[in-house]
Amino acid sequence: AQSVSQHNHHVILSEAASLELGCNYSYGGTVNLFWYVQYPGQHLQLLLKYFSGDPLVKGIKGFEAEFIKSKFSFNLRKPSVQWSDTAEYFCAGSAGDSNYQLIWGAGTKLIIKP
Amino acid sequence: EAQVTQNPRYLITVTGKKLTVTCSQNMNHEYMSWYRQDPGLGLRQIYYSMNVEVTDKGDVPEGYKVSRKEKRNFPLILESPSPNQTSLYFCASSSTDSGRDRYEQYFGPGTRLTVT
Numbered sequence: 001a002q003s004v005s006q007h008n009h010h011v012i013l014s015e016a017a018s019l020e021l022g023c024n025y026s027y028g029g030t031v032n033l034f035w036y037v038q039y040p041g042q043h044l045q046l047l048l049k050y051f052s053g054d055p056l057v058k059g060i061k062g063f064e065a066e067f068i069k070s071k072f073s074f075n076l077r078k079p080s081v082q083w084s085d086t087a088e089y090f091c092a093g094s095a096g097d098s099n100y101q102l103i104w105g106a107g108t109k110l111i112i113k114p
Numbered sequence: 115e116a117q118v119t120q121n122p123r124y125l126i127t128v129t130g131k132k133l134t135v136t137c138s139q140n141m142n143h144e145y146m147s148w149y150r151q152d153p154g155l156g157l158r159q160i161y162y163s164m165n166v167e168v169t170d171k172g173d174v175p176e177g178y179k180v181s182r183k184e185k186r187n188f189p190l191i192l193e194s195p196s197p198n199q200t201s202l203y204f205c206a207s208s209s210t211d212s213g214r215d216r217y218e219q220y221f222g223p224g225t226r227l228t229v230t
Contacts, residue, residue, distance in 0.1 A: 009154070032217045034217075034218070034219075036221075042223070043204060043221040043222060043223045043224050044157075044204065044206075044219075044221040045221070046218055046219075049217075049218060051216075051217070090156065090157065094217060100145045100162075100164070100208055100210060100217060101159070101162065102217075102219060104156050104157040104158075105156060106154065106155065106156040107156045107157075
Protein backbone atom coordinates (compact mmCIF):
# COMPACT_ATOMS: atom_id res chain seq x y z
CA ALA A 1 0.00 0.00 0.00
CA GLN A 2 1.11 3.53 -0.67
CA SER A 3 2.34 5.40 2.36
CA VAL A 4 4.09 8.56 3.43
CA SER A 5 6.23 8.47 6.55
CA GLN A 6 7.76 11.23 8.59
CA HIS A 7 10.66 10.16 10.75
CA ASN A 8 10.47 12.63 13.57
CA HIS A 9 7.30 13.26 15.51
CA HIS A 10 8.79 16.00 17.66
CA VAL A 11 11.75 18.25 16.97
CA ILE A 12 13.06 20.97 19.26
CA LEU A 13 15.57 23.49 17.97
CA SER A 14 17.01 26.81 19.02
CA GLU A 15 16.57 29.89 16.91
CA ALA A 16 19.04 30.17 14.02
CA ALA A 17 19.59 26.41 13.93
CA SER A 18 19.27 24.60 10.63
CA LEU A 19 16.26 22.39 10.05
CA GLU A 20 15.74 19.20 8.13
CA LEU A 21 12.53 17.20 8.45
CA GLY A 22 12.45 13.81 6.83
CA CYS A 23 9.71 12.47 4.56
CA ASN A 24 9.69 9.20 2.67
CA TYR A 25 7.06 7.85 0.34
CA SER A 26 6.53 4.25 -0.64
CA TYR A 27 5.43 4.30 -4.26
CA GLY A 28 7.30 4.52 -7.53
CA GLY A 29 6.31 6.13 -10.77
CA THR A 30 4.96 9.64 -11.07
CA VAL A 31 4.47 11.33 -7.72
CA ASN A 32 3.18 14.67 -6.55
CA LEU A 33 4.61 15.74 -3.20
CA PHE A 34 3.66 18.47 -0.77
CA TRP A 35 4.68 19.98 2.51
CA TYR A 36 1.99 21.70 4.54
CA VAL A 37 2.37 23.70 7.74
CA GLN A 38 -0.15 24.13 10.53
CA TYR A 39 0.55 26.99 12.93
CA PRO A 40 -0.99 26.66 16.39
CA GLY A 41 -4.75 26.96 16.20
CA GLN A 42 -4.79 27.43 12.45
CA HIS A 43 -5.60 25.45 9.34
CA LEU A 44 -3.11 23.78 7.04
CA GLN A 45 -1.29 25.95 4.54
CA LEU A 46 0.84 24.88 1.62
CA LEU A 47 4.59 25.43 2.08
CA LEU A 48 5.76 23.97 -1.21
CA LYS A 49 5.02 21.32 -3.79
CA TYR A 50 6.78 19.13 -6.31
CA PHE A 51 5.24 17.77 -9.50
CA SER A 52 8.14 17.37 -11.89
CA GLY A 53 11.23 19.17 -13.13
CA ASP A 54 13.83 20.67 -10.84
CA PRO A 55 14.06 18.39 -7.80
CA LEU A 56 14.95 21.31 -5.55
CA VAL A 57 11.75 23.15 -4.75
CA LYS A 58 11.58 26.49 -2.99
CA GLY A 59 8.56 27.46 -0.98
CA ILE A 60 7.36 30.25 1.21
CA LYS A 61 9.10 31.61 4.31
CA GLY A 62 12.54 30.39 3.26
CA PHE A 63 11.69 26.68 3.16
CA GLU A 64 12.90 24.32 0.49
CA ALA A 65 12.67 20.61 -0.20
CA GLU A 66 14.60 18.22 -2.36
CA PHE A 67 13.03 15.34 -4.23
CA ILE A 68 15.47 12.42 -4.34
CA LYS A 69 13.88 9.71 -6.42
CA SER A 70 16.49 7.07 -5.63
CA LYS A 71 15.83 7.47 -1.92
CA PHE A 72 12.07 7.98 -2.20
CA SER A 73 12.57 11.09 -0.09
CA PHE A 74 11.29 14.64 -0.01
CA ASN A 75 12.96 16.26 2.99
CA LEU A 76 12.09 19.75 4.10
CA ARG A 77 14.90 22.16 4.94
CA LYS A 78 15.45 25.65 6.24
CA PRO A 79 18.94 27.04 6.89
CA SER A 80 18.02 29.18 9.89
CA VAL A 81 14.78 28.76 11.81
CA GLN A 82 12.89 31.42 13.70
CA TRP A 83 10.63 31.23 16.72
CA SER A 84 7.68 31.86 14.37
CA ASP A 85 8.40 28.55 12.62
CA THR A 86 6.97 26.72 15.62
CA ALA A 87 4.22 24.63 14.03
CA GLU A 88 3.29 21.15 12.91
CA TYR A 89 4.57 20.11 9.48
CA PHE A 90 2.90 17.53 7.28
CA CYS A 91 4.28 15.77 4.26
CA ALA A 92 1.74 14.44 1.74
CA GLY A 93 1.81 12.80 -1.65
CA SER A 94 -0.26 11.39 -4.43
CA ALA A 95 0.72 8.86 -7.05
CA GLY A 96 0.30 9.34 -10.74
CA ASP A 97 -1.69 11.65 -12.91
CA SER A 98 -5.31 12.48 -12.15
CA ASN A 99 -4.97 11.19 -8.60
CA TYR A 100 -6.27 13.80 -6.20
CA GLN A 101 -6.16 11.61 -3.12
CA LEU A 102 -3.38 12.77 -0.88
CA ILE A 103 -1.71 10.31 1.47
CA TRP A 104 -0.54 12.06 4.61
CA GLY A 105 2.37 11.59 6.93
CA ALA A 106 1.66 11.67 10.66
CA GLY A 107 3.17 15.11 11.07
CA THR A 108 6.19 16.56 12.86
CA LYS A 109 5.75 19.02 15.69
CA LEU A 110 8.52 21.59 15.57
CA ILE A 111 9.24 23.75 18.59
CA ILE A 112 11.70 26.59 18.26
CA LYS A 113 13.19 27.87 21.50
CA PRO A 114 13.80 31.62 21.52
CA GLU B 115 -10.72 36.18 -1.75
CA ALA B 116 -10.32 32.48 -2.53
CA GLN B 117 -11.29 30.49 0.51
CA VAL B 118 -12.84 27.45 2.08
CA THR B 119 -15.26 28.20 4.90
CA GLN B 120 -16.58 25.89 7.57
CA ASN B 121 -19.33 26.33 10.12
CA PRO B 122 -19.49 26.08 13.00
CA ARG B 123 -15.90 26.53 14.15
CA TYR B 124 -16.62 25.03 17.54
CA LEU B 125 -19.38 22.68 18.57
CA ILE B 126 -20.15 20.84 21.78
CA THR B 127 -22.96 18.34 21.53
CA VAL B 128 -24.33 15.24 23.18
CA THR B 129 -24.29 11.64 22.05
CA GLY B 130 -26.93 10.86 19.46
CA LYS B 131 -27.92 14.39 18.50
CA LYS B 132 -27.66 14.76 14.75
CA LEU B 133 -25.44 17.53 13.49
CA THR B 134 -24.16 18.98 10.24
CA VAL B 135 -20.90 20.77 9.61
CA THR B 136 -21.03 22.90 6.51
CA CYS B 137 -18.20 23.45 4.05
CA SER B 138 -18.21 25.86 1.16
CA GLN B 139 -15.56 26.92 -1.35
CA ASN B 140 -15.59 29.82 -3.79
CA MET B 141 -12.88 28.58 -6.18
CA ASN B 142 -15.10 26.43 -8.41
CA HIS B 143 -13.10 23.39 -7.38
CA GLU B 144 -14.29 19.97 -8.44
CA TYR B 145 -12.60 17.95 -5.70
CA MET B 146 -13.60 18.30 -2.06
CA SER B 147 -12.66 16.26 0.96
CA TRP B 148 -13.27 15.91 4.69
CA TYR B 149 -10.53 14.99 7.15
CA ARG B 150 -10.36 14.48 10.85
CA GLN B 151 -7.21 15.31 12.79
CA ASP B 152 -6.39 13.55 16.02
CA PRO B 153 -3.20 13.83 18.10
CA GLY B 154 -0.53 11.45 16.88
CA LEU B 155 -2.66 10.21 13.97
CA GLY B 156 -2.22 13.06 11.53
CA LEU B 157 -4.96 13.64 8.99
CA ARG B 158 -7.36 10.86 8.12
CA GLN B 159 -9.76 11.19 5.25
CA ILE B 160 -13.44 10.63 5.94
CA TYR B 161 -15.11 11.17 2.57
CA TYR B 162 -14.28 12.86 -0.67
CA SER B 163 -16.07 14.04 -3.77
CA MET B 164 -14.76 14.35 -7.31
CA ASN B 165 -17.71 16.44 -8.47
CA VAL B 166 -21.43 17.07 -7.97
CA GLU B 167 -23.30 13.91 -6.96
CA VAL B 168 -20.02 11.92 -6.90
CA THR B 169 -18.85 10.95 -3.42
CA ASP B 170 -16.70 8.16 -2.07
CA LYS B 171 -15.43 6.80 1.21
CA GLY B 172 -12.06 7.69 2.59
CA ASP B 173 -10.17 5.84 5.29
CA VAL B 174 -12.55 6.41 8.21
CA PRO B 175 -16.12 6.84 6.88
CA GLU B 176 -18.01 5.00 9.63
CA GLY B 177 -20.51 7.21 11.41
CA TYR B 178 -20.41 9.96 8.80
CA LYS B 179 -22.40 10.95 5.74
CA VAL B 180 -21.81 13.56 3.07
CA SER B 181 -23.65 15.02 0.12
CA ARG B 182 -22.60 17.06 -2.89
CA LYS B 183 -25.68 18.60 -4.42
CA GLU B 184 -23.89 21.77 -5.48
CA LYS B 185 -20.32 22.23 -6.60
CA ARG B 186 -19.43 24.73 -3.89
CA ASN B 187 -20.89 22.88 -0.87
CA PHE B 188 -19.89 19.64 0.79
CA PRO B 189 -21.60 19.21 4.18
CA LEU B 190 -20.52 16.57 6.69
CA ILE B 191 -23.35 14.90 8.57
CA LEU B 192 -23.13 12.97 11.81
CA GLU B 193 -26.45 11.19 12.18
CA SER B 194 -25.78 9.92 15.69
CA PRO B 195 -22.55 11.36 17.06
CA SER B 196 -20.55 9.39 19.58
CA PRO B 197 -17.68 10.47 21.87
CA ASN B 198 -15.10 8.80 19.60
CA GLN B 199 -16.01 11.37 16.95
CA THR B 200 -14.64 14.13 19.14
CA SER B 201 -11.99 15.59 16.88
CA LEU B 202 -10.82 18.50 14.76
CA TYR B 203 -12.40 18.39 11.33
CA PHE B 204 -11.06 19.99 8.17
CA CYS B 205 -12.67 20.46 4.80
CA ALA B 206 -10.43 20.86 1.77
CA SER B 207 -10.87 21.48 -1.93
CA SER B 208 -8.75 21.14 -5.02
CA SER B 209 -8.93 21.93 -8.69
CA THR B 210 -8.78 19.10 -11.22
CA ASP B 211 -7.90 21.42 -14.10
CA SER B 212 -4.46 21.09 -15.61
CA GLY B 213 -3.22 24.31 -14.07
CA ARG B 214 -0.50 25.15 -11.59
CA ASP B 215 -2.87 24.58 -8.65
CA ARG B 216 -3.75 21.08 -9.69
CA TYR B 217 -3.63 18.61 -6.81
CA GLU B 218 -2.99 21.36 -4.25
CA GLN B 219 -5.55 21.18 -1.49
CA TYR B 220 -6.93 24.33 0.11
CA PHE B 221 -8.11 23.92 3.66
CA GLY B 222 -10.89 25.43 5.70
CA PRO B 223 -10.25 26.83 9.20
CA GLY B 224 -11.37 23.66 10.96
CA THR B 225 -14.26 22.67 13.20
CA ARG B 226 -13.52 21.49 16.70
CA LEU B 227 -16.23 19.04 17.71
CA THR B 228 -16.74 17.67 21.19
CA VAL B 229 -19.29 14.91 21.76
CA THR B 230 -20.14 14.23 25.39
